[in-house]
Amino acid sequence: MNTPLQKIFLSILVVLISCSSLAQKRQIKKANDNFDKFSYIDARKIYLEVVKDGYESAEIFKKLGDTYYWNSDYDNASKWYGELIEKFPDQTDSEYYYRAAQSLKSLRKYAESDAMMEQFVAKGGSGMLLKNFKEDPDYLKSISLMAKEYTxxxxxxxxxxSDFGPSYYLDKLVYASAKNSQGGEIxxxxxxxxxxxxxxxxxxNGKLSNSKRLGGDINTKYHxxxxxxxxxxxxxxxxxxxxxxxKKGKDKDxxxxxxxYxxxxxxxxxxxNVVELPFNSKEYSTAHPALSVDEKRLYFSSDMPGTIGMSDLWxxxxxxDNTYSAPVNLxxxxxxETRESFPFIGSRNNLYFSSDGRAGLGGFDIYVTxxxxxxxxxxxxxxxxxxNSVLDDFGFIVKDDEGIGFLxxxxxLDAEGNNNQGxxxxxxxxxxxxxxxxxxxxxxxxxxxxxxxxxxxxxLLDENNKEVMRDTVGADAAYKFVADCSKQYSVRGANEPNYKPREKVVMTPDKTGEIVVPIPLVRTCPPDDLGCRLCLQPIFFDFDRYNIRPDAEIELAQxxxxxxxxxxxxxxxxSHTDSRAPNSYNETLSDKRAQATLNWLVNVGNISRSRLSAKGYGETQLLDRCVTLDECGREVRSACYDGATVQEKCSDGVKCTEDEHQRNRRSMFIIQN
Structure with a gap:
């Protein structure tokens, strides 16, 4: 039973709870207002206070994660996105799974990041974010293979x-810094x-000194x-x-x-003579300009209408004179669907930019196209x-011809020398x-x-024949190694058991570049060619003769x-002949050579006739022009006439050298199944 005192106490408690709830709502509204104005630090304090008091919602966790994410504090961003996904999965849009994945990646938690991307897909994530993820699931290996070597x-x-955003100005460097702000505001x-x-x-050498504020009317009390x-x-x-x-200009919010400018x-x-560019607007941002090589085009980043993501390159x-075409989205x-920013055009017409919407190492990564x-x-x-690193990397510039640049x-590390969490x-x-x-x-x-x-x-082998690296080529049969300048290497190709290994010695130049080293492989002996497998010299015959020569006897003995x-x-x-004499004569001559070879093996080599058969092919299988080495290092293919087809160069009456004719007067030994 309730006493009057108890009723009064309960009434007071209800009023206090209602007031507390209203106060929390006012705090959240204030935080949301600060958040929408990009005052993330102030908003964060309020959100944290509300959570500390025991109030949780999907909206609070989203905004808390974002206050850290947009300030590149990926450790804390990961924490609050994790809370959001665990406690409010049904209220978590796919974009937050992507931001959680990016935050985890910046903490080198790549497996967890990939798992989060799978949830991003399950939640309906699409567009370029999905395309990039699906096209290269082994992106870490791909990035490693493409990495440029820098110190x-x-x-x-x-x-x-904060110091960032370098750009070249003649033989000097201009950059943005928060030091010695002349406005005094925070x-x-x-x-x-x-x-x-x-x-x-x-x-x-790109060493900097004597930094001072840029003179004139450019700097103001704002950014x-x-x-x-x-x-x-x-x-x-x-x-x-x-x-x-x-005068300050503000958007509708x-x-x-x-x-x-x-x-x-x-x-x-x-x-x-500071003037505003005419395609600006108070309702969206334009930033980070970059001139083309011919200075006829200005690239920049913006979230203007027509933008695909949060900011695009235009x-x-x-x-x-301060007149421009309509902006064009790249x-x-x-x-x-996320952020592309900080374009720069190098002297070789390469566009460098930063993005957090592609397969990367974490945070903003630098890309080139x-x-x-x-x-x-x-x-x-x-x-x-x-x-690139696991955190934010951007504002890349380079003097291509010199190989020196800035990012x-x-x-x-922070000001105290501690490990920086971004x-x-x-x-x-x-x-x-x-x-x-x-x-x-x-x-x-x-x-x-x-x-x-x-x-x-x-x-790839070094000058001491020690393996540096190796690659098994894919469907395109292409390989690529990164080597040091001014060193001797050997490139060895193999495709066993069908081909002989091939090795080429390479001396690298003293300037960054590319060397193309094709690797043509020669087939090993056909499995049925006994002479080739035994590294025998061919069984040659004299012109218009079929007797076994002394040099041929040595090979026949083997x-x-x-x-x-x-x-x-x-x-x-x-057995075969050269191209001289009529075809019918050569067919008879080659048959005699085949039988002479067989008879030697039977009569001298003591081989049963039942294990041997023989046939002459006349001049129907003349060798072509290419010179090929077998695995014993001998020439096994030649020809008698440059630039002609087999029929043209081997018909009766074609003049060939005696050596070229000799290569065609031969016997071969084919293993039968």
Whole structure:
């Protein structure tokens, strides 16, 4: 029975619970508002507090995971996505399985990541994300095989704040940094000062020094980053918050987006005349510009209408003084449902960019694709380690002819020297130097027919004949090895038991490049050719004669010995002539040679006549022009006339050398089943 005091207590408790629930809802609404404005750090604090108080929902776990994921803290992102998937699987969209898979990959948990991708597929995941996953399930091996060899080191101008987005400016380097912010304000997303552009001297080895803020009107109290300069150094395109002529611009959700701007250099080496590019909008972001080699096209990243994913690569043609064509999306061959960003065009017309929508090592990975004559992407390759890591790698630039470049990454150590778990606040710039490496590649094929030989084994040996690596070629019979410059190697191909091994010595040059080393293999002896299997010299005859010569007796003695040791052997003798004399005469002559050979084996070699048969073939099986070596190193094929067919070169009256005719006057020994 309830007493009045108990009723009062229960009433108060209901009011307190209701107030607490309303307070939690207000907190979540505030966090959601901060989240939608990209103030992830502040939003995170509120979400964590709500969860600590015992309130959970799919929406909270999604947003918590995202606050870490979009700040590249994949350890914590993985934790909260895991909570989401475990506790609210029915409310978890496929995209969160993908982000969970990406987070696990960044923790080197590749098996768990692949399992999460299978759930992504089961949840209806589709598009390029599914295509990339299905096309290359063994992506780690593929990335390893394609990896470019680089050495990496942090540049001297890095700070304990965010430094990233390098670009070349004449003989200097321009980059974005949060150090010494002139505005003094803190960016809510990262809790760091806003970014400014800095310029540093660069020596011939890519070493940086004397960093200082870029002069003129480019830097403001808000973000500036990601530049691209014309070759003459007089024009720059750059990224900035929507802040122009002292005024902030916000989208309908009160968020300040990113825009592209252009500035020019005045006579006193000051950047001024800042103008906004006309295809910007306050409702979407445009960022990370890159000029084509001929400077007639500007590539960039954007989430403007028509974007396939969260951000795509686009381009505009530069048609005049700050006039441009309509933006063109680079399309689904390169853009995915997630993020593509930070384009850069090298001097060899290769497009480098970063994406988290492809099979990679984790986080943002750097990819490269050659551009065709229309500036469109072709085959896309992952740069592999060490250019890529399990965390975020982006902002890649390189002077192709020199093999020296730079990239941005959050893979390093924090300010205290502790192992860094990632995060955009840890972005640093790395100098990269391409190692001098040689790609040795080719195919294995039948020397006579040119048919490819899948399943062949190709081995790379060093100068001491020690195995460096080996490969079993696939259906395309192609192999590829990566070797050092200025060294001697041997490339050995084998396809046993049908072909003889072939080995070629290679001296690699002193500059990065490719060497094509085809491996033609010669068939081993036909299984029924006893003379070939015993490495015998052919049984030759003199012109217009059928007597057994002394040199032929030596070879016949070996045939006889083999037959005595192997009483099951039954031999058919085939005898031939050269092309001189009429066909009918040569048929009779070859029959006499066949019988003379048989009689020698019977009368001298003591072989039973029942184990032998013989026939002459006249001039019907003349040897062709190619010279082929058998496994004993002898020439077994030749001809008597260059450039002609067998019928042309071997008809009566064709003039051949005596050696060429001699090769055709022969007997062969075929093992019968």
């Amino acid at each position: 990496l080191e942090e540049v001297s101008v890095n700070t304990n704040l 960016y809510e997303w990262t809790q760091q000062p806003f970014l400014d552009l800095f310029i540093a001297d660069m020596d011939e 500036e980053s990601s530049t691209t300069f014309t070759k003459d150094g007089n024009t720059v395109y750059f990224t900035r918050n929507n802040f122009y002529e002292g 009160k968020t300040i987006r990113l825009k592209l 252009r500035a020019t250099l005045t006579g006193d080496n000051t950047w001024t 381009y505009v043609d530069i048609t005049g 399309g689904p061959s390169i853009n995915t 050659p551009l065709d004559a229309d500036g469109m992407p072709q085959k896309i390759s992952n740069l592999g380690e060490p250019a 941005s990454s959050n893979r390093g 995060g955009s606040v840890a972005d640093q710039i790395y100098r990269i130097v391409e190692k001098c490496v040689i790609s040795i590649e080719g195919t294995v094929f039948d020397e006579e027919s040119n048919a490819l030989l899948p399943g062949s084994i190709v081995t 045939i006889a010995a083999a037959m005595r040791q192997n009483p099951e052997l039954i031999i058919h003798i085939e």
